[in-house]
Amino acid sequence: MTAPSTTAPTEAGTYVPRRKKLRHTQGYLAFWLLLPALVAVLGVVVYPTLRTLLISFFQVDSALATSTPFVGFGNYVEVLTSPSFWGAVGRTLYFTIVSTTFELVLGMCVAGLLNARFPGRWLFRTIVVIPWALPTIVNAAMWKGILNAQYGSLNALLTQLHLIDDYHNWLGDPSTALNLVILADVWKTTPLVAFFLLAGLTSIPSDLYEAARIDRASWPRIFRSIVLPLLVPSISIVLVLRTIEAFKVFDIIYAMTRGGPVNSTQTISFYAYTTAFSDQRFGLGSALSYLIVLVILGLTTVYLRTLRRSEMSLL
Known part of the structure; x- marks a missing residue:
């Protein structure tokens, strides 16, 4: 055959x-x-x-504009010399730093609880996911109701505890609006950070804990000498990812405050949106968008390098 x-x-x-x-x-x-x-x-x-x-290289001041003169880098120069732009940058940096810090600290605490052994741990892990699973619009609407100046539950609680005398318009106060938007963002995103850190905690060998207990090391010493160094790759990835997301925050700002009051919650992304679509200055808005892209590109480069170093440290 x-x-x-x-x-x-x-x-x-x-x-x-x-x-x-x-x-x-x-x-x-x-x-x-x-x-x-x-x-x-x-x-x-x-x-x-x-x-x-x-x-971004043309002066486009209307969707129906028939004359769009070429201005080169004029739009970029106008953006970079605008006080409103730098004000939005300052608020964006404040939002990014404060929200990321609180999410990391609270996420570490929640990850420690999720990693502990106790009855009903599976139920606790399920409940923790709920804030992260909620759509951002739903989360913003919920917090907007809680903070409502007339019927909000926060005002009701504080008045019953005699901490305030009258109902307060929390989202209408420039001194508190941005901080409460940060609170809503932290409440939603902390579970995501917690599960990232939980993945790092579960990868730590139990032998290291047992050796530390034999040496009678305290829990603060164990955390400082064992847990924290081994969680550096996970923490680095979480920090860069959350920094990128927080820097380009838009949806929760739009749903809760629309950038107000008095632009106190206007971040750089929302500033670009209002410039392009509310003010109809599409050339300026496009330049703003590309400046944001450059910043995000820089943060993404840092993320990729951090991820590469984290992978090499695990080898």
Whole structure:
């Protein structure tokens, strides 16, 4: 008996290996399967990105503008010399630093509880996920109701505890609005940080804890000498990811305060939105968007380097 042929005849009388023909067919199939995704990426991501970059070099002051003079880097210069821009940058940095710090500290505490052994731990882990699972709009609406100046539960609680005499308009006060938006963001995002850190805690060998107990080390010493150094890769990743997300915060600001009162909660992303779509200054808004992109690109570079170092430290 002879082995089955692994070649296929062609019209010219030559033979093409069947494996090569199969790879050729699979390549065509893969191309046609990926074509819809490629078209979507080009239409939804690449074209708007390039179009926005082009608009940032022109003076476009209306959606119906017929004259759009070329201004070069004029829009970027105007943005960088605007006090409103630097005010928004300051509020964005404050939001980023405060929210990320609280999320890391609270996330560490929650991760420690989730890692402990106690009856009903599975139920506690399920409950902790709920704030993170809520859509941002739902979370913002809930906190907006809690902080309502007329019927909010926070005012009711504080008046019953005799901590305040009258109901207070928390989101209408420039001195408290941004801090309470941060509170809503921390409440939602802390579970995500906790589960990142929990993954790091579960990877720590139990032998290290047992050796520390034999040496009669206290829990603060164990945390400082064992837990914290081994959690550095997880903490680094969490810090960079949350910094990127907090810096471009928009949705919770839009849902809770719309940047008010008196622009006290206007972050850089919301400032770009109002400049482009409320003020109809599309050229200036496009320049703002690309400045944000440059900052996010820098943070992403830091994230990739941190991730690479974390992976190398685990090898």
